[in-house]
Amino acid sequence: MSLGQxxxxxxxDLELEKAQKIVAEFDVYIQNNLWSTLANRMYYAAxxxxxxxxxHNKLHAGTHLGVSVLLNKHFVKEGVISTDESxxxxxxxxxxxxxxxxxxxxxxxxxxxxxxxxxxxxxxHIKSLVR
Numbered sequence: 001m002s003l004g005q006x007x008x009x010x011x012x013d014l015e016l017e018k019a020q021k022i023v024a025e026f027d028v029y030i031q032n033n034l035w036s037t038l039a040n041r042m043y044y045a046a047x048x049x050x051x052x053x054x055x056h057n058k059l060h061a062g063t064h065l066g067v068s069v070l071l072n073k074h075f076v077k078e079g080v081i082s083t084d085e086s087x088x089x090x091x092x093x094x095x096x097x098x099x100x101x102x103x104x105x106x107x108x109x110x111x112x113x114x115x116x117x118x119x120x121x122x123x124x125h126i127k128s129l130v131r
Contacts, residue, residue: 008055012130015052019045019123026116035107036099042112042119043096046089049126056130064093080129085122088115 003011022045029038047064050071054061059074061067068090075081092115099107 003055003058008058012052012056015048015055016127016130019048019052022048023120023123030109030113033109035109035112038112039092039095039099039107042115043092046092046119046122049123050089052130053126068093081125085118085125088118088122091115092119 022041025041026038026045029035029041047067050067053075054067054070057074059070061070068086071081071089072086076083076086095107095111095115098105
């Protein structure tokens, strides 16, 4: 099924809203030292922003790997998204997976705080691309 322009714009707006709502939660996780949860939410905030970018450009991915592949193929390779932003997205996914699935690995403040502002900047960059 193909989406019309209006439907695509609605989905883009919903994905960006979701990303912004998640970003608004970051301070709660920081204040409570919930580092694994913060890793999860940082990744998903970025993920929803990337989904908005893909939808805006009529691209569809069925998996998290597919999202990364399309991001790199259509936006990093073309110079629209920097390699640093792409690496950040990949690192956020790895931190999320570690925090969600590995009970013997603790995600720490040192892992996440340096990535906090770059994650917000990445999301804002994507917002500027689809607006």
